[in-house]
Amino acid sequence: MSPKTLYDKIWDAHVADESADGTCLLYIDRHLVHEVTSPQAFEGLRMTGRSVRAPDKTIAVPDHNVPTTLDRANAETMTEDSRIQVEALDTNAKEFGIHYYPVSDVRQGIVHIVGPEQGWTLPGMTVVCGDSHTATHGAFGALAHGIGTSEVEHVLATQTLIQKKSKNMKVEITGHLRPGVTAKDITMSVIGETGTAGGTGYVIEYCGTAIEDLSMEGRMTVCNMAIEGGARAGLIAPDAKTYAYCKGRPQAPTGAEWDKAQAYWETLYSDDDAAWDLVVTLKGEDIAPSVTWGTSPEDVLPIDAVVPDPASFKGGKVDAAARSIEYMGLTAGQKLTDIEIDTVFIGSCTNGRIEDLRAAAAILKGKKVKDGMRAMVVPGSGLVRAQAEEEGLAQIFKDAGFEWRMAGCSMCLAMNPDQLAEGERCASTSNRNFEGRQGYKGRTHLVSPGMAAAAAITGHLTDVRELM
Numbered sequence: 001m002s003p004k005t006l007y008d009k010i011w012d013a014h015v016a017d018e019s020a021d022g023t024c025l026l027y028i029d030r031h032l033v034h035e036v037t038s039p040q041a042f043e044g045l046r047m048t049g050r051s052v053r054a055p056d057k058t059i060a061v062p063d064h065n066v067p068t069t070l071d072r073a074n075a076e077t078m079t080e081d082s083r084i085q086v087e088a089l090d091t092n093a094k095e096f097g098i099h100y101y102p103v104s105d106v107r108q109g110i111v112h113i114v115g116p117e118q119g120w121t122l123p124g125m126t127v128v129c130g131d132s133h134t135a136t137h138g139a140f141g142a143l144a145h146g147i148g149t150s151e152v153e154h155v156l157a158t159q160t161l162i163q164k165k166s167k168n169m170k171v172e173i174t175g176h177l178r179p180g181v182t183a184k185d186i187t188m189s190v191i192g193e194t195g196t197a198g199g200t201g202y203v204i205e206y207c208g209t210a211i212e213d214l215s216m217e218g219r220m221t222v223c224n225m226a227i228e229g230g231a232r233a234g235l236i237a238p239d240a241k242t243y244a245y246c247k248g249r250p251q252a253p254t255g256a257e258w259d260k261a262q263a264y265w266e267t268l269y270s271d272d273d274a275a276w277d278l279v280v281t282l283k284g285e286d287i288a289p290s291v292t293w294g295t296s297p298e299d300v301l302p303i304d305a306v307v308p309d310p311a312s313f314k315g316g317k318v319d320a321a322a323r324s325i326e327y328m329g330l331t332a333g334q335k336l337t338d339i340e341i342d343t344v345f346i347g348s349c350t351n352g353r354i355e356d357l358r359a360a361a362a363i364l365k366g367k368k369v370k371d372g373m374r375a376m377v378v379p380g381s382g383l384v385r386a387q388a389e390e391e392g393l394a395q396i397f398k399d400a401g402f403e404w405r406m407a408g409c410s411m412c413l414a415m416n417p418d419q420l421a422e423g424e425r426c427a428s429t430s431n432r433n434f435e436g437r438q439g440y441k442g443r444t445h446l447v448s449p450g451m452a453a454a455a456a457i458t459g460h461l462t463d464v465r466e467l468m
């Protein structure tokens with residue numbers, strides 16, 4: 001047998017049909033659904049009299065539009081558009097008989113946090129969702145990627161997806177991370193290296209000792225941003241940590257089924273002599289706590305750097321950098337640590353898991369946020385929230401002056417009332433710093449949870465290592 005990558009293995013195990021031009025019909029194991037990209041898909045089924053082919057493999061949860069304030073059960077806090085989308089999901093989930101975690105359910109949260117948490121996401125699976133950050137689930141050694149609304153309809157109706165195979169890219173992080181450096185810094189540094197288009201046409205497998213060192217939460221953070229690097233998906237080979245995370249989850253197999261599953265999962269790795277179309281290597285020791293200065297995730301630098309001079313770039317990036325710097329209200333040469341911020345957002349499918357909250361709370365313990373700072377923590381799911389309360393993290397956040405919210409996407413993309421006002425500047429643990437992403441003319445600096453906490457205390461972008 002010819003050697004294969006992990007991606008090759010999962011792909012081959014799911015091809016139901018292949019046509020002469022290489023287009024394949026791929027079997028889908030898990031279909032995650034949220035309220036933004038599914039209404040037309042369900043409407044399509046309704047209009048053609050179709051049902052959901054595999055309701056037992058289809059899981060829905062509202063996340064983008066839901067208010068995160070404690071009074072959110074009161075639908076008046078939602079805009080009309082938001083309310084329509086959430087209500088449509090309520091109706092569709094019931095009518096089509098799929099698994100559903102409504103807003104009132106403690107298990108509700110961001111779809112990419114709920115899937116793994118409930119054990120829906122398992123190694124070797126194909127996982128899709130009408131959402132680009134589906135890449136998150138690749139942390140389990142699952143082939144997971146976003147799809148468009150017409151594809152959502154296709155998967156609902158057939159449990160298959162039409163796909164062409166991507167190329168294989170290996171991103172190896174050698175050695176070990178230094179203290180204060182996190183999975184977020186890895187994934188941002190990789191994008192800094194490859195650019196937002198560097199992964200176009202590829203599925204990335206992240207490997208190396210620094211990746212093996214990461215918890216499952218950290219691995220999800222890394223894979224989550226594969227899409228920001230342009231890749232179709234990000235993958236990490238499953239190992240003992242993966243199995244330990246999955247075992248005992250509500251939807252994970254049990255008994256003999258578990259043993260059978262794990263025996264299969266143990267075959268899911270890239271063969272030593274597998275062929276890679278592209279290899280990128282970074283040294284774990286070289287990665288620093290990082291922060292974005294511009295309006296693209298590739299505009300990332302170590303915290304001790306300065307805002308770059310647009311002239312230092314090449315081609316179209318010269319103008320793009322100048323525009324970014326203007327939008328962000330910065331000056332070339334300014335120290336990143338001199339950038340004052342007024343808002344801190346801790347949450348999102350990138351950094352809204354328990355480990356992220358622990359990391360932020362460790363910095364905040366016994367401290368207060370800077371006067372006038374708006375700081376909020378939005379746990380990625382109701383269960384993360386409950387656990388954080390149990391561990392005393394919620395109290396640390398509240399004592400420090402953070403708002404302690406209910407689960408949802410929140411200020412990651414500002415589809416709900418959690419938004420930046422014009423000109424406000426936010427240190428955010430989310431994944432996109434696009435113009436207007438967190439609110440019209442809002443300014444976003446992407447950072448790790450520890451860095452966000454540090455900025456909340458000092459009022460400016462800060463090297464978390466100074467507060468450790």
Ligand SMILES: CC(C)[C@H](C(=O)O)[C@@H](O)C(=O)O
Pocket residue numbers: 036037064130131132133146413
């Ligand atoms: C709303 C949704 C389609 C979108 C995505 O696909 O990623 C959102 O989750 C985002 O992060 O921008």
Ligand code: SF4
Pocket residue numbers: 063064110112131133348349350408409412413430431
């Ligand atoms: S948390 Fe942000 S990135 Fe993740 S699914 Fe929600 S909006 Fe998209």
